[in-house]
Amino acid sequence: MSSASQKALLIPSKGAEFEVGTRSIPKPGPGEVLVKLHAAALNPLDNIMQKYGLFIESYPAVPGNDGAGTVEELGEGVIGLQKGDRVARGPLTAIPSKYSFDEAATIPLGFATAALGLYDKRGKHGRVNLPSVWSAAGGAELPTPWSAAGRDKYKGHPAVITGGASSVGQFVIQLAKLSGFGPIITTASSRNAEYAKAAGATHVIDYNTTSYADLPAAVAKITSTPVPLIYDVIASPESQKASWAILAPKGTLVVSHDPVVGKLGEEAEDSKRVELVWGSTTDSDWHEIGNDIWAHLTGLLETGAVKPNKVEVLPDGLAGIPAGVERVGQGKVSGVKLVAHPQETA
Ligand SMILES: NC(=O)c1ccc[n+]([C@@H]2O[C@H](COP(=O)([O-])OP(=O)(O)OC[C@H]3O[C@@H](n4cnc5c(N)ncnc54)[C@H](OP(=O)(O)O)[C@@H]3O)[C@@H](O)[C@H]2O)c1
Numbered sequence: 001m002s003s004a005s006q007k008a009l010l011i012p013s014k015g016a017e018f019e020v021g022t023r024s025i026p027k028p029g030p031g032e033v034l035v036k037l038h039a040a041a042l043n044p045l046d047n048i049m050q051k052y053g054l055f056i057e058s059y060p061a062v063p064g065n066d067g068a069g070t071v072e073e074l075g076e077g078v079i080g081l082q083k084g085d086r087v088a089r090g091p092l093t094a095i096p097s098k099y100s101f102d103e104a105a106t107i108p109l110g111f112a113t114a115a116l117g118l119y120d121k122r123g124k125h126g127r128v129n130l131p132s133v134w135s136a137a138g139g140a141e142l143p144t145p146w147s148a149a150g151r152d153k154y155k156g157h158p159a160v161i162t163g164g165a166s167s168v169g170q171f172v173i174q175l176a177k178l179s180g181f182g183p184i185i186t187t188a189s190s191r192n193a194e195y196a197k198a199a200g201a202t203h204v205i206d207y208n209t210t211s212y213a214d215l216p217a218a219v220a221k222i223t224s225t226p227v228p229l230i231y232d233v234i235a236s237p238e239s240q241k242a243s244w245a246i247l248a249p250k251g252t253l254v255v256s257h258d259p260v261v262g263k264l265g266e267e268a269e270d271s272k273r274v275e276l277v278w279g280s281t282t283d284s285d286w287h288e289i290g291n292d293i294w295a296h297l298t299g300l301l302e303t304g305a306v307k308p309n310k311v312e313v314l315p316d317g318l319a320g321i322p323a324g325v326e327r328v329g330q331g332k333v334s335g336v337k338l339v340a341h342p343q344e345t346a
Helices: 044-052 101-105 108-119 132-136 167-178 190-199 212-222 237-246 284-303 317-329
Strands: 005-010 019-024 033-041 066-074 086-088 159-162 184-187 203-205 227-232 247-255 273-276 311-313 337-340
Touching: 005 317, 033 101, 044 317, 066 101, 066 108, 086 101, 101 311, 101 337, 108 167, 108 227, 108 284, 132 273, 159 167, 159 237, 167 184, 167 190, 167 227, 184 212, 190 203, 203 212, 212 237, 227 237, 237 247, 317 337
Parallel strands: 159 184, 159 227, 184 203, 227 247, 247 273, 311 337
Antiparallel strands: 005 019, 033 066, 033 337, 066 086
């Protein structure tokens, strides 16, 4: 391998198996930064990209949405960063020294999805040129908890968040706590109840023993106060129907997959809304909210208000990633984020 090339995990063509190959090391252009990755985290999206080619424009493609490392080279006009700085993707958030690269790599996509679902403006069709339902993506439009208007604003109001042991669910719970919501009710396997509570959940319902059809009754036993916010991270048809039944009039249900309830981007008869989150800030419609979110993330990490996910490190560098992506796709990851070390590739 020449000094200007590096090993990379490639998807050779649509639906093909991953391959470890070689790519040239890019030169950062104006406003860009070259980052040497120390840790890359896996997401359900990686599995969807490999299998169906979603969001891939050309092959061979290099997958991956989350990473952390050190700044290697600065492109022209970059300010505020220096060679050697520890950063996480999204976009280049400085990592407080108390967190490892592994921990930092767990944050970007999960945190962006959590924050955008809560604070993004309400969706409307044709917002940007994204395919299908995504053009109507939006959020609950809550005031951010780092603004004076938002911190603790929802004291006394319950929130329901499905998937409290998932990467996104962990961050939604932490942010809902900052907004003052309580009780915070979540669903997770019993073995992950403490993990969900450490993020800020007050009540954990085991979805393996209480089906989503029974969730409304289980929530009613915990609180009789109307529930104005539900973030359905899992967004299965069953969890969406349960969430819609629990949601108070004028409340907002945020879903991470195509809605099967309500009318996307419109109020339903009882003024309930469903919003489909778009967990990326790279498109122009999301720059303003993205800048606000990323500007506050380092501070939230420093105070411990936001904590990274639990980590499981995969063996064998890039070669260990395909089995990990398969596990994520099969729903065989529980209460951890899988992280790989590309530099450990044989
Ligand atoms: N719209 C977007 O832009 C966007 C962005 C990112 C992610 N997503 C989607 O959001 C979802 C979560 O992503 P993630 O990265 O957070 O996933 P993840 O961390 O890989 O999720 C794994 C966790 O899901 C939990 N889980 C599985 N089925 C569940 C159920 N029926 N009820 C409650 N919990 C359940 C498991 O909990 P236990 O181990 O406790 O059983 C497990 O810990 C995925 O479907 C993903 O595709 C969408």
